[in-house]
Amino acid sequence: MTARKIIIDTDPGQDDAVAILLALASPAEIEVLGITAVAGNVPLPLTEKNTRIVCELAGRPDIKVYAGCDAPLSRPLVTAEHVHGKTGLDGPQMADPTMPLQDQHAVDFIIQTLRDEPSGTVTLVPIGPLTNIATAFLRAPDIIPRVQEIVLMGGAYFAVGNITPAAEFNIYVDPEAAKIVFAAGVPLVVMPLDVTHKALTTRARIDAFRAMGTKVGDMVAAWTDFFERFDMEKYGSEGAPLHDPCTVAYLIDPSLFTGRLINVEIETGSELTLGMTVADWWGITDRPKNALFIGDIDAERFYALLAERLALL
Numbered sequence: 001m002t003a004r005k006i007i008i009d010t011d012p013g014q015d016d017a018v019a020i021l022l023a024l025a026s027p028a029e030i031e032v033l034g035i036t037a038v039a040g041n042v043p044l045p046l047t048e049k050n051t052r053i054v055c056e057l058a059g060r061p062d063i064k065v066y067a068g069c070d071a072p073l074s075r076p077l078v079t080a081e082h083v084h085g086k087t088g089l090d091g092p093q094m095a096d097p098t099m100p101l102q103d104q105h106a107v108d109f110i111i112q113t114l115r116d117e118p119s120g121t122v123t124l125v126p127i128g129p130l131t132n133i134a135t136a137f138l139r140a141p142d143i144i145p146r147v148q149e150i151v152l153m154g155g156a157y158f159a160v161g162n163i164t165p166a167a168e169f170n171i172y173v174d175p176e177a178a179k180i181v182f183a184a185g186v187p188l189v190v191m192p193l194d195v196t197h198k199a200l201t202t203r204a205r206i207d208a209f210r211a212m213g214t215k216v217g218d219m220v221a222a223w224t225d226f227f228e229r230f231d232m233e234k235y236g237s238e239g240a241p242l243h244d245p246c247t248v249a250y251l252i253d254p255s256l257f258t259g260r261l262i263n264v265e266i267e268t269g270s271e272l273t274l275g276m277t278v279a280d281w282w283g284i285t286d287r288p289k290n291a292l293f294i295g296d297i298d299a300e301r302f303y304a305l306l307a308e309r310l311a312l313l
């Protein structure tokens with residue numbers, strides 16, 4: 001099996017950080033061609049900096065990190081410091097990164113990579129708002145049929161919303177971008193809140209990270225400690241969902257997940273339900289199926305995979 005070539009598009013975010021670490025810890029399955037930062041959980045200067053912090057933590061200052069769009073296609077940026085803290089990566093104090101940010105714009109990197117690599121060999125892994133991906137598709141439609149697959153975290157059906165009663169954060173921040181990506185015709189795998197809310201951190205799972213006795217293990221334990229306070233208060237749940245690593249885990253072992261190939265449309269017109277992922281889970285319409293919408297996860301095996309791989313860093 002050859003490693004799958006991916007571009008991670010991200011807005012770290014503690015759960016983004018864990019997704020990046022999982023990818024970098026899994027070179028047999030995943031080759032990270034580059035990581036593109038987008039504005040989301042926090043503004044772009046912080047997401048690109050946090051991305052570099054995470055690469056350095058993984059011992060991979062060689063990874064190419066690009067800064068992308070600093071605002072959604074046609075709306076002001078909405079951020080989520082209330083979840084992730086002021087830096088986006090609140091928890092233990094981290095030193096500023098010394099590895100460089102690439103000069104090239106993230107969107108240009110995405111376009112160039114998809115044109116340079118053989119068609120159908122590059123997978124996009126967006127784990128933030130879809131602004132960079134949609135901008136690349138708008139600017140260079142020739143790259144769309146060259147994408148192998150998009151495996152993204154975003155949306156919800158049964159869990160409905162986390163930033164509004166009707167919408168999940170990544171989709172809500174840039175619904176116009178999401179609409180472009182969901183309508184592009186690229187094979188799409190969607191990790192909605194429905195599944196990430198079934199992958200909660202528990203005391204035992206966080207302790208397993210800490211028990212690694214490594215810098216990465218300590219940091220991941222501290223990050224999850226930090227942001228789970230918010231979710232436990234909000235949902236009264238046992239722990240916090242670890243959203244973004246579900247995408248990378250799917251690429252490593254899709255048997256951890258089950259879902260349905262269905263039609264998913266993005267609401268962009270309604271003030272009340274803006275950014276809602278209208279998922280035809282029950283097959284009520286004959287609208288074309290455009291997404292493998294994941295509904296369930298083997299959470300025990302997911303956390304076992306995380307612990308096994310992160311221990312390698």
Ligand SMILES: [Ca+2]
Nearest residue numbers: 013016127128
């Ligand atoms: Ca994210």
